[in-house]
Amino acid sequence: MVLVRGHSLLGAILLCSVLLLVSSNEVGLAGKVLVFPYETDFSFVTLKPRMAMELRAFTLCLRVATELPADRQIILFAYRTADYDELNVWRERDGRVSFTLSGDGVFFHLPPITTFRTSLCLTWETNRGLAAFWVDGKRSSYQVYKPGHTVQPGGTVLLGQDADKHLGDLEATQSFVGEVTDLNMWDHVLSRSAIQAWHYGHRVPEGNVFAWASIEYAPSGNVLVVDDD
Amino acid sequence: MVLVRGHSLLGAILLCSVLLLVSSNEVGLAGKVLVFPYETDFSFVTLKPRMAMELRAFTLCLRVATELPADRQIILFAYRTADYDELNVWRERDGRVSFTLSGDGVFFHLPPITTFRTSLCLTWETNRGLAAFWVDGKRSSYQVYKPGHTVQPGGTVLLGQDADKHLGDLEATQSFVGEVTDLNMWDHVLSRSAIQAWHYGHRVPEGNVFAWASIEYAPSGNVLVVDDD
Amino acid sequence: MVLVRGHSLLGAILLCSVLLLVSSNEVGLAGKVLVFPYETDFSFVTLKPRMAMELRAFTLCLRVATELPADRQIILFAYRTADYDELNVWRERDGRVSFTLSGDGVFFHLPPITTFRTSLCLTWETNRGLAAFWVDGKRSSYQVYKPGHTVQPGGTVLLGQDADKHLGDLEATQSFVGEVTDLNMWDHVLSRSAIQAWHYGHRVPEGNVFAWASIEYAPSGNVLVVDDD
Numbered sequence: 001m002v003l004v005r006g007h008s009l010l011g012a013i014l015l016c017s018v019l020l021l022v023s024s025n026e027v028g029l030a031g032k033v034l035v036f037p038y039e040t041d042f043s044f045v046t047l048k049p050r051m052a053m054e055l056r057a058f059t060l061c062l063r064v065a066t067e068l069p070a071d072r073q074i075i076l077f078a079y080r081t082a083d084y085d086e087l088n089v090w091r092e093r094d095g096r097v098s099f100t101l102s103g104d105g106v107f108f109h110l111p112p113i114t115t116f117r118t119s120l121c122l123t124w125e126t127n128r129g130l131a132a133f134w135v136d137g138k139r140s141s142y143q144v145y146k147p148g149h150t151v152q153p154g155g156t157v158l159l160g161q162d163a164d165k166h167l168g169d170l171e172a173t174q175s176f177v178g179e180v181t182d183l184n185m186w187d188h189v190l191s192r193s194a195i196q197a198w199h200y201g202h203r204v205p206e207g208n209v210f211a212w213a214s215i216e217y218a219p220s221g222n223v224l225v226v227d228d229d
Numbered sequence: 230m231v232l233v234r235g236h237s238l239l240g241a242i243l244l245c246s247v248l249l250l251v252s253s254n255e256v257g258l259a260g261k262v263l264v265f266p267y268e269t270d271f272s273f274v275t276l277k278p279r280m281a282m283e284l285r286a287f288t289l290c291l292r293v294a295t296e297l298p299a300d301r302q303i304i305l306f307a308y309r310t311a312d313y314d315e316l317n318v319w320r321e322r323d324g325r326v327s328f329t330l331s332g333d334g335v336f337f338h339l340p341p342i343t344t345f346r347t348s349l350c351l352t353w354e355t356n357r358g359l360a361a362f363w364v365d366g367k368r369s370s371y372q373v374y375k376p377g378h379t380v381q382p383g384g385t386v387l388l389g390q391d392a393d394k395h396l397g398d399l400e401a402t403q404s405f406v407g408e409v410t411d412l413n414m415w416d417h418v419l420s421r422s423a424i425q426a427w428h429y430g431h432r433v434p435e436g437n438v439f440a441w442a443s444i445e446y447a448p449s450g451n452v453l454v455v456d457d458d
Numbered sequence: 459m460v461l462v463r464g465h466s467l468l469g470a471i472l473l474c475s476v477l478l479l480v481s482s483n484e485v486g487l488a489g490k491v492l493v494f495p496y497e498t499d500f501s502f503v504t505l506k507p508r509m510a511m512e513l514r515a516f517t518l519c520l521r522v523a524t525e526l527p528a529d530r531q532i533i534l535f536a537y538r539t540a541d542y543d544e545l546n547v548w549r550e551r552d553g554r555v556s557f558t559l560s561g562d563g564v565f566f567h568l569p570p571i572t573t574f575r576t577s578l579c580l581t582w583e584t585n586r587g588l589a590a591f592w593v594d595g596k597r598s599s600y601q602v603y604k605p606g607h608t609v610q611p612g613g614t615v616l617l618g619q620d621a622d623k624h625l626g627d628l629e630a631t632q633s634f635v636g637e638v639t640d641l642n643m644w645d646h647v648l649s650r651s652a653i654q655a656w657h658y659g660h661r662v663p664e665g666n667v668f669a670w671a672s673i674e675y676a677p678s679g680n681v682l683v684v685d686d687d
Contacts (some may be wrong), residue, residue, distance in 0.1 A: 109296055109344050130264075130455060133344075140344035141294035141407045142455065144266035192458045338525055338573050359493075359684060362573075369573040370523035370636045371684065373495035421687045 030213035033181040035224040036160050041172040043221030044160035049209050051187065052153035053079065053086070057125035058209065059190040060089070061134075061198055065117045066178030070095055074113075075162040075174050076120075081155035088162065089122060099124070099131060099145070102152075106145040108133050117179070119199045123189045126150060137199035139192065157210075159183075160223065181228055185209035259442035262410040264453040265389050270401040272450030273389035278438050280416065281382035282308065282315070286354035287438065288419040289318070290363075290427055294346045295407030299324055303342075304391040304403050305349075310384035317391065318351060328353070328360060328374070331381075335374040337362050346408070348428045352418045355379060366428035368421065386439075388412075389452065410457055414438035488671035491639040493682040494618050499630040501679030502618035507667050509645065510611035511537065511544070515583035516667065517648040518547070519592075519656055523575045524636030528553055532571075533620035533632050534578075539613035546620065547580060557582070557589060557603070560610075564603040566591050575637070577657045581647045584608060595657035597650065615668075617641075618681065639686055643667035 025048055036043055060077065068074055076097075077089040084102040091113055092098050098105040099122055110133055111118075121134035129147030133140045156163075159180055161170045184198070184207035198204045206213060219225065254277055265272055289306065297303055305326075306318040313331040320342055321327050327334040328351055339362055340347075350363035358376030362369045388409055390399045413427070413436035427433045435442060448454065483506055494501055518535065526532055532549040542560040549571055550556050556563040557580055568591055569576070579592035587605030591598045614621075617638055619628045642656070642665035656662045664671060677683065 107296075109298075128453060128455065135345075138345045141296050142262075142264050142266070143296060144264070144453070338527075357682060357684065364574075367574045370525050371491075371493050371495070372525065373493070373682070
């Protein structure tokens with residue numbers, strides 16, 4: 001236990017160092033794809049939001065592809081504050097996709113995430129707690145999840161790794177391998193037609209939390225930025 | 230046994246009370262979706278038909294989505310008179326969809342009902358007993374079922390629960406979880422082109438038994454009425 | 459053994475009687491579907507060709523739907539002369555579709571035949587022995603089968619049953635249950651564009667061996683002729 005804690009502490013120090021080292025953010029990924037080529041416990045990309053992420057509603061969209069086997073847990077999006085996993089999206093070992101707001105999550109049966117690009121959006125609002133995934137523009141069945149909740153500001157968004165167990169404790173077996181592109185996030189729920197427009201690559205108002213074309217990001221470890229072709 | 234019967238009786242009394250309590254029907258669900266967020270034995274919606282349901286033919290259409298696992302029995306539509314399950318539609322444990330008219334049913338191999346919306350119609354007429362499901366506008370193979378039969382009037386339509394074993398004996402493990410919208414029912418068999426028009430959201434004559442836009446309904450328990458988006 | 463042969467002989471006599479009894483053919487099935495509602499060993503439809511079926515090439519097209527389970531053998535088309543199964547099409551127990559010309563067959567991996575209508579064509583010509591199935595207008599890979607062979611005339615085409623083991627020995631477990639419509643057969647290989655036109659319901663020259671709109675047929679047992687809707 002002491003050793004594990006010591007290891008976690010070391011991890012935390014390393015991650016903090018890394019986050020400092022990569023603090024020179026780069027800006028803008030229009031027409032680019034992030035490629036995570038290997039399973040590692042050290043490759044990730046931090047994303048800097050355009051506003052404090054105190055959210056009572058949101059739409060998160062990204063395009064994702066992976067060669068990982070269907071029964072491998074995968075972190076798809078991790079937003080963590082000092083104490084909590086504020087907002088995580090996972091592909092679970094049983095194939096379901098989960099969405100968690102600082103605590104137990106809610107699980108959705110979606111089509112498999114494959115080597116072909118899936119466009120994946122997640123909408124949630126605090127009023128009635130209506131949560132849904134949108135796969136290639138089609139909405140899942142609503143689930144009611146944490147009405148009244150507010151996502152807390154002041155954390156860090158990571159792609160590629162989950163740092164939630166202990167700050168900085170990254171696990172290769174949960175890491176993302178594959179491609180991510182066109183991530184956008186809005187502080188409100190987009191309409192069906194807006195989500196479908198985004199899916200088909202039509203022009204929609206860019207995200208006011210994250211906008212891929214002008215996103216501030218910092219890659220670390222083995223991550224490639226390549227042309228989307 | 231006595232205890233179970235006592236429980237059923239209690240359930241019957243409770244259901245009757247509930248049905249009385251919810252007798253102040255609401256009207257019209259145009260652009261709305263019914264969301265049954267959790268597995269319960271107390272959440273349902275009663276629907277009041279526009280005419281006595283003495284039917285020698287019908288078309289029943291609805292759009293449905295669910296997160297329930299593929300091997301879970303699900304009640305999709307239940308019309309019950311005092312003594313009989315007059316007209317039920319089930320998703321069975323083996324994935325087939327069944328249609329019963331007061332007795333043993335007939336089973337169809339349809340594509341799975343998933344988290345994405347399926348448009349599902351059922352047509353039947355007494356003359357030759359031709360029964361078919363229509364999934365997203367495509368007709369299943371006909372099956373011959375109860376030629377000569379007449380659906381009896383005077384019952385209650387329930388969404389979300391099956392009350393058929395004993396009046397009021399609702400079982401959580403058969404309950405519906407997910408979304409239902411755009412339910413319409415006609416007292417005749419619609420043509421292929423009319424069913425396809427309904428599927429694609431084009432204008433068709435509204436149901437004369439049930440018409441979603443002007444439907445009289447009474448939700449009970451944990452059921453949400455949300456905008457369809 | 460003797461009893462079985464006796465049974466077969468009796469069956470042969472019965473079938474011959476039936477074929478005589480149903481010799482008053484009906485004509486024309488435009489806009490109609492043949493529905494075989496139950497598994498039987500006595501329901502079938504005989505088809506009378508427009509020409510002697512001495513064929514050195516052919517295209518056979520039909521639309522078919524079934525509720526039968528995926529691992530059930532199904533006879534789809536049976537043309538038998540006195541001594542041989544001249545031309546049979548089967549859905550095999552392993553899901554493959556087979557084509558036999560008086561002897562061992564050739565097997566194709568096609569999409570499953572389901573409760574929704576599949577349009578299925580089969581082309582073959584004796585010159586190179588090129589055989590292919592066409593599913594909803596898409597051609598399978600060619601297989602080379604019996605170059606030099608000629609289909610012999612003078613037999614009977616049956617839908618719904620296979621009478622090949624012994625003349626008149628019908629087996630319920632091989633019978634067809636479901637729907638057949640729009641069967642056409644030509645004495646030559648149709649072009650891709652003609653097959654696709656047929657699939658989409660466009661006008662193509664009707665079959666000169668069988669033409670659904672003017673087909674001579676004789677239903678026997680439990681077979682329904684219903685409007686195609």
